[in-house]
Amino acid sequence: MFRNEVETTEHLLFHFPYAKTVWNSSPNPVTLNLDTSITIVDLCKKWMTNPRTDISIELLLTKMWFIWKERCDKIFEDKTKNANILALEIQRHVEFWSTRKRKTTKSKQVQKNKLNPKWKAPNIDTLKINVDASWISEVLPSTCAFILRNYTRDCERGRAGQAAGSDPQEAEPIGVLQAAIWAKERKIQNFSIEGDCESIFIYIHGKNSDISGRTKAYINEANRISHLCNNFLGFFFVPRLGNQVADILAKSVRPLNSTVEWGTSPPVCSRKQLLVDKSNIGNSPNPRLDGSTSFVTSTLSES
Numbered sequence: 001m002f003r004n005e006v007e008t009t010e011h012l013l014f015h016f017p018y019a020k021t022v023w024n025s026s027p028n029p030v031t032l033n034l035d036t037s038i039t040i041v042d043l044c045k046k047w048m049t050n051p052r053t054d055i056s057i058e059l060l061l062t063k064m065w066f067i068w069k070e071r072c073d074k075i076f077e078d079k080t081k082n083a084n085i086l087a088l089e090i091q092r093h094v095e096f097w098s099t100r101k102r103k104t105t106k107s108k109q110v111q112k113n114k115l116n117p118k119w120k121a122p123n124i125d126t127l128k129i130n131v132d133a134s135w136i137s138e139v140l141p142s143t144c145a146f147i148l149r150n151y152t153r154d155c156e157r158g159r160a161g162q163a164a165g166s167d168p169q170e171a172e173p174i175g176v177l178q179a180a181i182w183a184k185e186r187k188i189q190n191f192s193i194e195g196d197c198e199s200i201f202i203y204i205h206g207k208n209s210d211i212s213g214r215t216k217a218y219i220n221e222a223n224r225i226s227h228l229c230n231n232f233l234g235f236f237f238v239p240r241l242g243n244q245v246a247d248i249l250a251k252s253v254r255p256l257n258s259t260v261e262w263g264t265s266p267p268v269c270s271r272k273q274l275l276v277d278k279s280n281i282g283n284s285p286n287p288r289l290d291g292s293t294s295f296v297t298s299t300l301s302e303s
Contacts (some may be wrong), residue, residue, distance in 0.1 A: 009040050013064050018083050022067055025087035027094050030055045066090050096168040117241035119277040124151045127191035131179045132246035133171035144175030145249035153278045155266045160249045161259030172197035173218035180225040189230035194238050201237035244273045
């Protein structure tokens, strides 16, 4: 694979010409200039204790991961990918999953800070569908899930399975479209649809959003179908922490080739988070059940 060069993990990730091209490409092109004798373990320790100023540790690890996956594809699957294409995939991955979203104005930042990250039950005698999608790579099918809950905070029904999205931006609106079709087929009424992909919900509400034409087409169709339902209450954006159940369900069906549908008894994998959502609904902000623990903890109100 490397001709006469020594094949080591460090060489594969940093010193091989292919890897150098990826490191020198967007996002955040950088020349590492690493000592060839240092091991990857020592490098990671160094970056964790003394972070580089020219590139974040998250992006360092992301580029390493993508380079490693591409080299595995070449060895085991006999698949090759141009380094510039891989760099573009990394850029798309980072843009989609980064928790440090760009804020264009101070007012936008203030508005985001006011959003309540907890799931909220729908109003009395109404229903809510939470929807989310899971995307790994262009060679694997994306998945989506949606769950219908009532004002008493109980699950009424839901579905999870594969979607047809070829990139993360398409997977989310396809999930919303599938939820709309599902709701219409089952004659669901007095409901809203909620998700955590902000860009598509911005577009639904008539504001400028940097999304593709295909994504807009999916959303327009979802909007059309939803409004054919009796008393559709609209689309709403919720932060990721308020959409955890749908996220868990979408990820749980990745290994499956079939669709999973349920009634009032949701899949086991989602039940802990459903209890978390129930515990977080109330007039008093404390105590609050944190999703990472199995007990109630008191937290300061978010600022």
